[in-house]
Amino acid sequence: MIGRRTGQVVLMLAGLLAWAVQFTIIYGATSTLCGLDRADATLLGIGNVQAVVLATTLAAFLAAAGALAWLLWAQKRTSDQAAPADRFMTQAGALIGGFSLIAILWQGLPALILPACA
Amino acid sequence: MDLEATRQGPAGRLRTAMARAAVVACALSLMGCDGVQSALDPAGGDALRIYRLTLVMTIGGSLIFLLVTGLLLYAIFAAPERRVWLGSRRTVIIGGLAFPIVVLSGLLPYGLIVMRDTDVPRSGALPVEVIGEQYWWRVKYPAEQERAEFSTANELVVPVGRPVTVSVTAADVIHSFWIPNFGGKVDMIPGRVNRLNFTAERPGTYRGVCAEFCGDQHARMAFDVVALEPDAFAAWRDEQANPAREPDLPDRARGRELFRAGGCGSCHVVRGTEADGAFGPDLTHVGSRRTIGAGQFPNNVGTLAGWIANTQHIKPGVRMPSYGSFTGEDLRALAGYLESLK
Numbered sequence: 304m305i306g307r308r309t310g311q312v313v314l315m316l317a318g319l320l321a322w323a324v325q326f327t328i329i330y331g332a333t334s335t336l337c338g339l340d341r342a343d344a345t346l347l348g349i350g351n352v353q354a355v356v357l358a359t360t361l362a363a364f365l366a367a368a369g370a371l372a373w374l375l376w377a378q379k380r381t382s383d384q385a386a387p388a389d390r391f392m393t394q395a396g397a398l399i400g401g402f403s404l405i406a407i408l409w410q411g412l413p414a415l416i417l418p419a420c421a
Numbered sequence: 422m423d424l425e426a427t428r429q430g431p432a433g434r435l436r437t438a439m440a441r442a443a444v445v446a447c448a449l450s451l452m453g454c455d456g457v458q459s460a461l462d463p464a465g466g467d468a469l470r471i472y473r474l475t476l477v478m479t480i481g482g483s484l485i486f487l488l489v490t491g492l493l494l495y496a497i498f499a500a501p502e503r504r505v506w507l508g509s510r511r512t513v514i515i516g517g518l519a520f521p522i523v524v525l526s527g528l529l530p531y532g533l534i535v536m537r538d539t540d541v542p543r544s545g546a547l548p549v550e551v552i553g554e555q556y557w558w559r560v561k562y563p564a565e566q567e568r569a570e571f572s573t574a575n576e577l578v579v580p581v582g583r584p585v586t587v588s589v590t591a592a593d594v595i596h597s598f599w600i601p602n603f604g605g606k607v608d609m610i611p612g613r614v615n616r617l618n619f620t621a622e623r624p625g626t627y628r629g630v631c632a633e634f635c636g637d638q639h640a641r642m643a644f645d646v647v648a649l650e651p652d653a654f655a656a657w658r659d660e661q662a663n664p665a666r667e668p669d670l671p672d673r674a675r676g677r678e679l680f681r682a683g684g685c686g687s688c689h690v691v692r693g694t695e696a697d698g699a700f701g702p703d704l705t706h707v708g709s710r711r712t713i714g715a716g717q718f719p720n721n722v723g724t725l726a727g728w729i730a731n732t733q734h735i736k737p738g739v740r741m742p743s744y745g746s747f748t749g750e751d752l753r754a755l756a757g758y759l760e761s762l763k
C-alpha cells in the first residue's frame with residue numbers, strides 16, 4: 304500500500320507528471336511516425352502525428368485538471384489546524400497544477416501550426 | 422563666484438556630451454542597417470518575416486525592461502505609503518503570473534507561424550547545391566531540362582522572383598550557410614543534406630557568410646549573392662554552362678600554358694581544357710566572378726596574381742599553397758589568362 308505521504312507527493316507533482324508523460328509520448332510518436340514515413344497517413348481527416356498529439360494533450364490536460372480540482376477541493380477542506388507540511392503541499396500542488404495546464408497546452412500547440420516532419 | 426554654477430557646470434557639460442555621444446552611437450549603429458550583408462535590410466519574404474519577429478521581440482523586450490526597471494526604481498525610491506501596492510497579492514498575480522502568461526501565449530503562436538511560413542519548399546523552385554569546404558563554397562547548378570549542369574565557386578546567382586531551393590552539405594567540417602538579406606542560417610554537415618528555401622524579391626548584390634566556426638580562416642569565408650532579373654539570369658546560366666573561352670592574346674595563351682605546366686589543373690577544372698582537378702574551385706569562368714578568395718578581394722589581374730603568389734600570406738591555412746616561384750612576368754600572364762575566363 305502506498306503511504307499517505309507518498310500519495311501526497313504524487314498528487315502535488317501530478318501536473319508535472321502529466322506534462323512529462325505528454326512530452327515523452329508526443330516527441331517519441333512524432334519522431335517514430337516521421338522516421339517510419341507514416342506521418343502522411345490521416346485518421347478521421349487529421350494527420351497521424353496531429354491526432355496523436357491532440358489526443359495526448361487532451362488526456363494530459365484532463366489528468367492535470369483533475370488533480371488540480373482535487374487539490375483545490377482539498378485546500379478548502381484543510382482546517383487551519385492542519386500540519387504546515389500538509390498545507391504547503393496542497394498549495395504548492397495547486398500552483399504546480401495550474402502552471403502545468405498552461406505548459407501542456409503550449410506544448411501541444413506546435414502540432415497544430417507546424418508541419419509534422421519538417 | 423557662484424559655487425552652485427561651478428558645480429553644475431561640469432556635470433551639465435558631461436550630460437550634454439553624453440547625450441551627443443548617444444546620438445552619434447545610435448546614428449552609427451543604424452548606418453549598418455542597410456547593406457549587402459544585413460538581416461535588417463530584408464530582400465525577400467522570409468528575411469522580412471524574421472526581421473519583423475526581431476522588431477517585435479526587441480521593441481517588446483525593451484518596453485518590458487523599461488517598465489520593470491521603472492517599477493524597481495519606484496519600489497526603491499517612492500515613499501513607503503505610495504509603493505505599498507507593489508507588494509500586494511494582486512500585483513504579484515497580475516504582474517508576475519497573468520502578464521507573462523498572456524505575453525508568452527501570444528508570442529508562441531506568432532513565432533510558430535513565422536516558423537511555418539518561412540523556408541517553405543515551393544514547386545518550380547530553382548535547385549542549387551552548395552558545398553562548404555575549408556574555406557570556400559562549391560556551388561553547383563544541376564541540369565534542368567535542356568540546360569546543362571555546371572559548377573562555380575563563391576558566388577550564388579539567383580533569379581529575382583523565382584523560388585530557390587539550396588541543398589547544402591559540407592566536404593570536411595561543419596559550416597553554416599547564411600545570407601542575412603534572404604533568410605535564416607542552415608548548418609552544412611558532412612554526410613547530410615540540409616535544405617533552405619527563399620525567394621529573392623529585389624535585384625542586387627548581397628553577401629553570404631559562414632556562420633559556424635570552421636577553422637582558422639572561418640572569418641574569411643564569404644560569398645557573393647547576385648539576384649538578377651530572369652532574363653539576365655538565363656543569359657548568365659547559358660554563359661556559365663559554356664566551356665572556357667580560348668585565349669585571344671598571345672600573353673593569355675602563355676598564361677594558359679603556364680597554368681598547364683604549373684600543374685594547376687590537378688586541383689582546378691577549366692572546362693574545355695585538360696585541367697580537370699576536382700579539389701579546388703572550378704575556374705572555367707573565374708574571370709566573371711566579382712571576388713576571389715571567397716569574398717576577400719575584388720577580382721582583377723592584380724589580386725589574382727597576388728593570390729596565386731601569396732595564398733598562405735593572405736589566408737594562412739587554405740589548401741592552396743603559395744606559388745611564389747613565378748616571375749612577375751609569368752604571374753601577370755597567368756593572372757591575365759584567368760581574368761580573361763569570363
